[in-house]
Amino acid sequence: MKTSLSEFIANLPKAELHLHIEGSLEPEMMFALAKRNSVKIPFTTIDEVRAAYNFRDLKSFLDLYFAGTAVLQTETDFYELTKAYVEKAITDNIRHSELFFDPQTHTDRGVPISAVFAGIARALREARSSDGFSSKMIMCFLRHLSEEDAFETLQAALPLRADHTDLWCGVGLDSSEFGNPPKKFSKVFDMARELGFRIVAHAGEEGPPEYIWEALEILKVERVDHGIKCETDERLVKYLAEHRIPLTVCPLSNLKLCVVKKIEEHNLVRLLRSGLCITINSDDPPYFGGYINDNFIAVASAFNLTGEDLVDLARNSFRSSFADDEQKMKWLQEIDEYADNRAID
Numbered sequence: 001m002k003t004s005l006s007e008f009i010a011n012l013p014k015a016e017l018h019l020h021i022e023g024s025l026e027p028e029m030m031f032a033l034a035k036r037n038s039v040k041i042p043f044t045t046i047d048e049v050r051a052a053y054n055f056r057d058l059k060s061f062l063d064l065y066f067a068g069t070a071v072l073q074t075e076t077d078f079y080e081l082t083k084a085y086v087e088k089a090i091t092d093n094i095r096h097s098e099l100f101f102d103p104q105t106h107t108d109r110g111v112p113i114s115a116v117f118a119g120i121a122r123a124l125r126e127a128r129s130s131d132g133f134s135s136k137m138i139m140c141f142l143r144h145l146s147e148e149d150a151f152e153t154l155q156a157a158l159p160l161r162a163d164h165t166d167l168w169c170g171v172g173l174d175s176s177e178f179g180n181p182p183k184k185f186s187k188v189f190d191m192a193r194e195l196g197f198r199i200v201a202h203a204g205e206e207g208p209p210e211y212i213w214e215a216l217e218i219l220k221v222e223r224v225d226h227g228i229k230c231e232t233d234e235r236l237v238k239y240l241a242e243h244r245i246p247l248t249v250c251p252l253s254n255l256k257l258c259v260v261k262k263i264e265e266h267n268l269v270r271l272l273r274s275g276l277c278i279t280i281n282s283d284d285p286p287y288f289g290g291y292i293n294d295n296f297i298a299v300a301s302a303f304n305l306t307g308e309d310l311v312d313l314a315r316n317s318f319r320s321s322f323a324d325d326e327q328k329m330k331w332l333q334e335i336d337e338y339a340d341n342r343a344i345d
């Protein structure tokens, strides 16, 4: 069957491995929750919010991202936020998603950590039983805060682990990168590893290759979130390729945060051709102008990617996920069938 590029991408089964659930807050929901919870936000119209999606760098985005999260107060808010993302993910043919969430963003405002876990988990479990949608939760530490703060967050979350073993599988690191190297969190990640959590970290989004080395060697990450600044270090690129360490790349995010000037200048296709395990993800979709399929389309159009390239990227997403091997095999078979039956017109 011949299909257009956009149809080929839309119907391609895929996994999303880099998505901040708080960053999936659409302006319409921001207003609705602000009203419901009587929270003041610095905007009067939805157009005003969209006009503010104009970033210079990661820091300028994070300022708005943290301001937006103030409307999230109750278990129901986290449930509705997650439900909205999952509905979109299902229409985009995402079969499996690993969601980042930042409890510190909420506990610092007095929201109980249990409400954050419970609301996200409720929506994910419902989607699993109604649509077979598979998911995991990855709790991220905010790297602009101290390691002690991260320890407190892990301690506060641990009593919730028993009720969330079906979902909560990992620990990550996000927020502003410069000046907050992975090594700042070496002890708390040692503890998370000893407790059996899977480990990821944002590194090399804006920061230097040394931060990626630290994520690999000190935090012992299994995947690097972003990682695109690896390219100036030849030895690092070789290491990432040889060990098939996945990079969860977010092209439209990199564009919006001015890490690249034009999508045509993005290095992900070069890295893919150098043998790296590249995956495509959306990061914070409303803020960066697109969900996962929009990211695929932007890259495929800019680089004239073939159907085989796109299938390769989707295979990488499943292989790099924290789902179990049996489940991964099923998805990979589904992709094989898909690839056998479609061609881009």
Ligand code: HPA
Pocket (backbone or CB within 6 Å): 020, 023, 058, 065, 174, 175, 176, 202, 205, 253, 283, 284
């Ligand atoms: N980078 C770092 N921290 C974040 C991001 C990001 O793109 N989104 C939400 N927190």
Ligand code: ZN
Pocket (backbone or CB within 6 Å): 018, 020, 174, 202, 225, 283
């Ligand atoms: Zn991110």
